[in-house]
Amino acid sequence: MASIVLYLNNSAKDITFPLLEDRFQFLNPNTSSDSSFSSLAGTVRILLCVANSPVNSETLDKYPSLECVVGSTTGLNHIDLAECRRRGIRVTNAGDAFADDAADYAVGLLIDTLRRISAADRFVRAGSWAVKGQFPLSYKVWGKRVGIAGMGSIGRRISKRLQALGCSIAYNSRKPKANISFPFYASVQELASNVDILVVCLALTNETRHIINRDVMKALGKEGIIVNIGRGSLIDEKEMVKLLVKGEIGGAGLDVFENEPVVPQELYALGNVVLSPHRGGAVPESLLRLQEIMIANIEAFFANKPLLSEIELE
Amino acid sequence: MASIVLYLNNSAKDITFPLLEDRFQFLNPNTSSDSSFSSLAGTVRILLCVANSPVNSETLDKYPSLECVVGSTTGLNHIDLAECRRRGIRVTNAGDAFADDAADYAVGLLIDTLRRISAADRFVRAGSWAVKGQFPLSYKVWGKRVGIAGMGSIGRRISKRLQALGCSIAYNSRKPKANISFPFYASVQELASNVDILVVCLALTNETRHIINRDVMKALGKEGIIVNIGRGSLIDEKEMVKLLVKGEIGGAGLDVFENEPVVPQELYALGNVVLSPHRGGAVPESLLRLQEIMIANIEAFFANKPLLSEIELE
Known part of the structure; x- marks a missing residue:
């Protein structure tokens, strides 16, 4: 149960993270069957936010046990950071991946x-x-x-x-x-x-x-x-x-x-x-590095260790 | 008479060197009238080679008093350097202009x-x-x-x-x-x-x-x-x-x-x-610097001083 990660992709981008799929059990609201999903949604503690999928109050309301949002981008303007702070939810970004x-x-x-x-x-x-x-x-x-x-x-x-x-x-x-x-x-x-x-x-x-x-x-x-x-x-x-x-x-x-x-x-x-079509960081090596950083953040979270690229919520 | 410079532009390029025009008297075989030109061609000591205008035996034969070819490019593959060496003609290039x-x-x-x-x-x-x-x-x-x-x-x-x-x-x-x-x-x-x-x-x-x-x-x-x-x-x-x-x-x-x-x-x-259409060095500042270097070479030549960007003719 501990290694379940909510996988949120409401972005238009066709991105996969194969290294993470190998390592964690993803719970995907867009593909899970209703019954299995609703029983897990209340217990999931960590959310992986793919690309610029919006994370706002409405999103957070659906997952009351969330403690951490793992972003996959450098900028996190699609995540309501004030709301995360209010709820005591920690947030990580892509670190120096890109x-x-x-x-x-x-x-x-x-x-x-x-x-x-x-x-x-x-x-x-x-x-x-x-x-x-x-x-x-x-x-x-x-x-x-x-x-x-x-x-x-x-x-x-x-x-x-x-x-x-x-x-x-x-x-x-x-x-x-x-x-x-x-x-x-x-x-x-x-x-x-x-x-x-x-x-x-x-x-x-x-x-x-x-x-x-x-x-x-x-x-x-x-x-x-x-x-x-x-x-x-x-x-x-x-x-x-x-x-x-x-x-x-x-x-x-x-x-x-x-x-x-x-x-x-x-x-x-x-x-x-x-x-240019938003391709500044888009090379294979940076996408690998991003996955390593996200894995490190998720593993640190489950191990109660300091997160690798936690951002300061002011 | 000393400051006459033979101006050779047989390249396809539409280039002008206003700073040099102000300073020297140009002798241009493509625009001079026949009579004035032929009387000066035998006495001119220095040739300004515009862009990739070919300078070969045939060119050099026309100007028997030539002592120096001032190139306006970094590479001088359009100038027959072996022939210049044989005739004791010194050659300068664009130096570090570009x-x-x-x-x-x-x-x-x-x-x-x-x-x-x-x-x-x-x-x-x-x-x-x-x-x-x-x-x-x-x-x-x-x-x-x-x-x-x-x-x-x-x-x-x-x-x-x-x-x-x-x-x-x-x-x-x-x-x-x-x-x-x-x-x-x-x-x-x-x-x-x-x-x-x-x-x-x-x-x-x-x-x-x-x-x-x-x-x-x-x-x-x-x-x-x-x-x-x-x-x-x-x-x-x-x-x-x-x-x-x-x-x-x-x-x-x-x-x-x-x-x-x-x-x-x-x-x-x-x-x-x-x-890209051969534009590596093509900014206004480098064309100004080129003119400064060519002026310095020509003035040094007439003053019997060391040339600024003379190349070694092996």
Whole structure:
């Protein structure tokens, strides 16, 4: 009985965790027969939340014995953390499973957007090189001032990579980080005023929703570039689209959007944006690492040991 | 008379060097009237070679007083260096004008090819995300073994960047470099056998033409990735296309091709290649730096001082 894990997948994503299936007994409300399920639902102590399946009051009400929610993502905006805290339910996230790969992807989007690699690839594939002559000049990476909005495990890794590319780094977070020597700005707008590129890798919360608003983007300016690998709703997407279309910001590399998988159609026509379908961390090795982290969390929970990637519920 | 510079542009590229036009008197065989030109051609001592304009015996015969050829590119495969040496004509190249930008571009192509960024961008722009669901997993950057074929000013810069991305580096060049501690392989095939990714940034010479042949690519293997920012003819392009089409190498990020602007049509259908129209160094800052370097070379020549970026004619 102790190793039963409630398996909740109400996301649109077709994800499986074979390493966990081998190790634990899953209770899946979407596939269990009514009789067996209802007898176990009242006793299950731990929930595995697949991708961005919503976990809210209504979900939690169904499983009164829950003590722990194991998330499978870095950001947990789909989980009502305040409600978990109120009920004394602990929550874990994906830890650093995706951190290196998300950082690599952010750097790839940054170089691609500045140097126009995807646009150049389209140009070649359209057969334009022989017809239209040279593809336009692009923008230098070396020497750019990059602002990191959200200096967590991913932001730190992005900083390290971009320093080797000759960029200077500044950052914004709730408070200055003790072991980070880059210039700190107390507001993201102040940060945007002082950089050429804004890399968004904040956690999405009620406080950070639309934190990259029109004023921040105007502060970034006509030549400014936004890279977003956090969550779509960190940016006021409607405003961003307007500013991109009008040329009031310089470009964007976007792995995330407000209403995935819907991407604003106006962006399709723009050559200065790179559009990516939320694949920042999506490599086989990170999915293996994620499963190892989730297994470690679940086993620690059942063994009454400290959880591996428990998040602080403030 | 001393500051007359022969301006040779027989390339297909529409390039101008405004900073040089301000400073020197250009003699342009393509625009000069016959009478003024023929009287000066016999006396001109220095030639500015624009882009890949061929400079061979026939060219040099026309200008018997030439003492120096100032190149505007990093690679000088369009200049007959052996013939220049025989005639005692000194040659300069673009120095490090494009080195940082070419290195950035190589890193961008490498991340793009592994993480499938341009392919993902096509997927989104085709409206496939909402219809076909998740874009496939891609390949991790961190931990990859990268072989640098050609450890010159660009290769060194690529190595530094890729180390920050968690890659391990090995290299091949004519001989081991004194101040480089990465493992050295005496042949490019041996290098290819020991790495996941081969970054080609050699100078194109008679010795290096098609140095990346079928055997080298087979040694790289089915999961192996090629990044080429050197010259198209460093690779046996026909063989590369065959191997890519058959899946006998894993992918390629290509900024250069054998018959630019012609790109083999078979590549257009492949999702595991990134195709770029020779734009590795093409940012405004590098074109300014190039002009500064060319001015310094020309002024040093006229002042009988050491040239800034003279190459060794072996």
